[in-house]
Each structure stands twice: as structure tokens, then as C-alpha cells.
Amino acid sequence: MAVTLRDVARLAGVSIKTASNVVNGYSFVKPENRRRVEEALAATGYRPNIGARNLRRGRTGFIALVVPELGIPYFGELAGLVITAGREQGWNVLIEQTQASREGERAVLAALGPHLIDAAIISPEALHASDFADLDPGVPLVMIGEHSVDVRIDHVAIDNVLAARTAVGHLVEIGRRRIAAIGAHPYRGTAALRLAGYHQALADAGLPELVRPALHYHRQDGAAAMASLLDLPEPPDAVFCFNDLLAVGALRAIADRGLRVPEDIAVVGFDNTEEGAYSRPTLTSIAPDKHAIASTAVDLARRRIETDGEFEPEDIQTPFTLAIRESTSA
Amino acid sequence: MAVTLRDVARLAGVSIKTASNVVNGYSFVKPENRRRVEEALAATGYRPNIGARNLRRGRTGFIALVVPELGIPYFGELAGLVITAGREQGWNVLIEQTQASREGERAVLAALGPHLIDAAIISPEALHASDFADLDPGVPLVMIGEHSVDVRIDHVAIDNVLAARTAVGHLVEIGRRRIAAIGAHPYRGTAALRLAGYHQALADAGLPELVRPALHYHRQDGAAAMASLLDLPEPPDAVFCFNDLLAVGALRAIADRGLRVPEDIAVVGFDNTEEGAYSRPTLTSIAPDKHAIASTAVDLARRRIETDGEFEPEDIQTPFTLAIRESTSA
DNA sequence: CATCGTTGGCACAACGTTGTAAATGCCGGT
DNA sequence: ACCGGCATTTACAACGTTGTGCCAACGATG
DSSP: OOOOHHHHHHHHTSOHHHHHHHHTTOSOOOHHHHHHHHHHHHHHTOOOOHHHHHHHHTOOSEEEEEESOTTSHHHHHHHHHHHHHHHHTTOEEEEEEOTTOHHHHHHHHHHOOTTTOSEEEEOOSSOOHHHHHHTOOSSOEEEESOOOTTOOOEEEEOOHHHHHHHHHHHHHHTTOOSEEEEEEOSSOHHHHHHHHHHHHHHHHHTOOOOEEEOSSOSHHHHHHHHHHHHTSSSOOSEEEESSHHHHHHHHHHHHHTTOOTTTTOEEEEESOOHHHHHSSSOOEEEEEOHHHHHHHHHHHHHHHHHTTTOSOOOEEEOOEEEEOOGGGOO | OOOOHHHHHHHHTSOHHHHHHHHTTOSOOOHHHHHHHHHHHHHHTOOOOHHHHHHHHTOOSEEEEEESOTTSHHHHHHHHHHHHHHHHTTOEEEEEEOTTOHHHHHHHHHHOOTTTOSEEEEOOSSOOHHHHHHTOOSSOEEEESOOOTTOOOEEEEOOHHHHHHHHHHHHHHTTOOSEEEEEEOSSOHHHHHHHHHHHHHHHHHTOOOOEEEOSSOSHHHHHHHHHHHHTSSSOOSEEEESSHHHHHHHHHHHHHTTOOTTTTOEEEEESOOHHHHHSSSOOEEEEEOHHHHHHHHHHHHHHHHHTTTOSOOOEEEOOEEEEOOGGGOO
């Protein structure tokens, strides 16, 4: 059933190596032989055995993408883009899920052997710097979305502090004075950065802070946090949610109280998922350039693999915009 | 860097084959040697080279999951579940995206060689029966979600006709009389089945049909189709959308006209994505058991691989329920 | 004591590919 | 005719693993 180079070579009347040379575009092959091999390739429908090739080359042709969960819209979208970006550069992308737990992330990191993948792109939620020390997977890592200051690893992300500042600054500009934040988290790197941006923007405007934590960044967490804000004697007139799911939950909680968005409370999200563009009201959100994140991360992984890691860790910032929609404008 | 069986064997003072036997749980190994090999395994942190093993065994340990796009919530959720189900049975799951086009599906089918994967689970959108004939990937296929009557391939799905009938029947029960459908599609197998269910339910109730096509099943298609329904002199008082994204788009279009759901128009979706559970209003939807689909499909693929395809194609129906929410109840 | 079956261990080959280095054929120049 | 150099091709080994088959040691049996 499976066609090997041996079959191709026999059909073309040359050695296996010559057939291999044609497949790999080696220069010194007599035109006559090249033609015959190419005909044989077409006739047999030869496809190289990736496993054997990689065994020989010492590479696997796979990179892993480690995300919390594919069911989360942001990560579903991102994973789709990374798969596409990887394919364009000749890689297969293997997706691993961590369920957003440090345990899950440690487990995946430990299971990723150098035999299965050539590099990993990881979007960590709760990993400590120490985890990278005792769980070195033996392949290059590229982090996306979080900045762990004390780990020297390639990193691709938007400027989270600036993005949060932009989001909150927008709320200030439209005249809000009691601006809450939902999504503080004890371990999550992005949470600290977004909180810092929130803090800066409010400090600049001389406004008070009102922060709610969220253990997971799911819709229900946003709804619960928003409900607790609405229970306050003086509820906020705006809320900055650290991702779109939290914001969607917040919209739901606000609607349940019969309040209006944006008239009573303005809402800003983060990630610019398509869900937010169709929610009621549509959601203003920080819009990271997901294409840029995906292709930059894949590119960085490729360079790291090809150079055997012989360059300084890079910290690449990708662009973002603020997509303004109904939830902050009449 | 990479530890091989040779290293383990040397450390344990046995032959490579004995080490291999321990790794693979072969029975006849002297306890003493087994212990020493196990110590060596632990000490070196040995991980088998999957490529080499597969080269030898003739299997790859990978199955492919072919879906239109990971950014679509339903497929993101499903892919997450398939990865998890695969992992539990010892498989790596490789995700391929087709962009919901027949061309994309043909391309993926053609590219999947027997070298890279042992089987594929495919959720086809637009494939013709003929495509399976001229593009045999050489590995077992399991189809999910669509029923192509004239192709003898394993198939896992809910009873789409019954599900659609259930959804429309629910609309009839709550007193709706002008019930539209959004999502008819010339090639999509599921569309035909859901349309059939819609047809049956309306025939049973003696109500008129009102069908709108949707070329892609995205939010914007639902919004556009709904808008065209609302432009009718006699707009519908209920609409059955063939997936949740269409329904979310429909909700948006209805809201844009200042109409209320469910008072003016009731809406039912299909897929029960979490997005629908948080939309405004929350969305009544057909809820397939996605866990069952994922694990059944993986299980079927495994059996097919292990038995070399030596059994009749199976057609397995997984359960579903109707999740009733605000969009069809006051 | 000879024979046999069982248990355990190992050498070897093979999976399909590609890098290395050596072999082959051909050319022009002496 | 011979040689050196070049273009082209090939044999061979190796990547890490596991199946096959042989061999050795052992205890049990006749």
C-alpha cells in the first residue's frame, strides 16, 4: 500500500539515493534522471514517510501549542491561526490543553519530550518561574501572552499594561468616574499587568480603584464578580474586564438587574473575540492582532530550532487596537 | 541530550532488547533485571522516540481531527474534547482545518498520508461522495456530524432529523404559527437532515414553511437571513436556526429592529454552545452530548485501527436534549 | 543420566530516510 | 594513452526501536 523511495527508484531505474536527491531538490542530478524520477513520483503518488525522515534528521516536524482549553473562544481562534501559520512554514502543530491549572501545565511540560516535538509555544496561566527550572522539556519554548520577568524565554505578546491603560483611559474619556476591574488573579501574569495598567490609568485621572478577582476567566466568573459589584451601596458606572468572557458574564449580570449598558454601566473587554462583536450590546474590547501573535510565535520557534537556540531570548510586542462598540458608546 | 534505550541498557547492564522488553511490559524478564532497568529508566528520564517506534511498528500513534475552523465555538469545544478523549486512549490528536470549503476538505484528505496518521475523524461540510472515492487517504475514516447516505464509512452523530423535529415541535407547542428556518444549504449533509426534521414537524402541525439559506454558518449569515425575514410583509413569529452562531446573528438582527425575543419572535439554535447560554436573551438550543460524540468517534477509530477495518461500517447515534432557555420562554 | 520444556537473554535485521564518502564516467589537457 | 578534475551516481551506515529466532540455563521428567 504505502509507496517508499525504493519503489520510486526501482520504477525510475535509479538508486534510492538519487530518488531521494530529486525529492529533496539536490542540484547535481542529470536532467534525464530527474525527469524519470519525477514521472515515477507522480505515477506512484509517493509521499515521504515523515517518521523515517525525522528519525534520520533528528527532528520531528512538530511543534506543540499549549493552551488552557480549546473551548475558550480566544484560544480556539488563536489555535486555528497557529495551526495555519505552522502549516505555512511546514510544521505540524500539536495542541495540548492544561485546563488552566498549574498542575495541568506542569504535566504537559513534563510530558513534552524532545522526541515528539521540536519546540513548544505555551500560553501559561499559572506557571511559576521555578516550574521552568525543574521541568525543562529539552526543546525551545516560546511564551505567548504572559511575561514572567525572571525567566529568560522567548516571549510574544501585546503590551498588556498599555492595553489596559488604553481601555481604562477610554472609560475615563467618556466620563466615567467609578471604574471597576474584574479579573485580578494571584498567579496569572497577564492579570498583574492588566491590573497595573488599570492602576496607572486611574492614578492619572485621580479616580478611585475597585477591583474584583476572578479565579477562572469564564463567563460565570464575570457574572459573579459583576453581581457582587452591583450589590455595593455605590455600584460602579463602568467596568474593565480582563477578558471578553468575563465581560460577557458581566453583561448578563447587569441585564439580570434590569440595568442598561452603556447608559448605567459601560463595559470593556479584552481579546476582541467574535462573540463580543455580536453580544447585546456589542462589546468594546482590546483587540490584539492575533494573526501577528500566531505567526510571530511560530516564526520565533522556527528560528530557535534552526539556530539551535544560539541567540538571546527575544521579547516581541505585537500591535493591538481598541475596538469601540456599543458597550461604551450610545 | 536525548536518552535512548541504548543508554538505559548500558546503565542497567543488560541488552537493549531487554530494556525494550521492560518498557513494553514483556513478561519474561527476571525480577532483578526488571528492577535495574526500571531504576535506569527513572534515573535517565527515558522517553521513547515515538518516530522510531512508529517506524518500526508501522503505526504513528496519531489520529487527525478534521474540522472547518477552530475559531467556531462548536468545533473549538469539540476539538478540545476529542484531544482529551484521544489522550485517554493513548493517541495524539492532530487538528486540520478546512475553512469549511470543499476545496479545503479535498486538500486535507489528499494530504493525509498513512505515514502521518493512523486514522482520521472528519466533520465534513461540503464533501461529495465522489471525493471519498478519488481521494482515499489510505487510513480509516470516521465521520462525525453528517450522514452521507451513499458512502460506507463509520459515522457518529445525533439523530439530526429527530433533533430538528424536536426543536420545531417545541416552537409549535409554545403556540408559534409562522415558524421560519435559517440554514438551508445546497451541499451540507446536516442541513438537509435538519431541514427534513423542520419539514416533518411543520407538516405534523399543518403549518406553512418559510426557509432561508445560509452559505456559511457564521453569525453574520444568521443576521442577514433574519433581516430578510423581518423585511417580509408577514414576518415569522419564531425561527429555528441550524446552529447557534446563526441564532446569535438572528438575535442581533431582531434586536436591531427593536423587536423582542421571545415575545415577538422565539428563537431556537443548535449545538448548545456556551455562548448561547449567555447571550441576551439566553438561547434555547439542541444540546448534543459532545462528550459522547468525541469519545465514541475516538473509540471507533481505535477499533478500526486495531482490527484493520475488519467489521461493517457502523452508524452510531449519540444522545441529545433540548436545552430550553429564555429565547423560547417568558 | 539423557531429554525436554520453560524461562530468560541476546544478536540481528528491519522499518524508510538521508549524510558521507567512495565509485563511476566523462571531459580536456598534457 | 594518461591523468586530474568535475559531474553524477551509488553503496553503506546510521537514526532508535521492536520482532524473530537462536542460545543458555534451569528444573522436571522418563
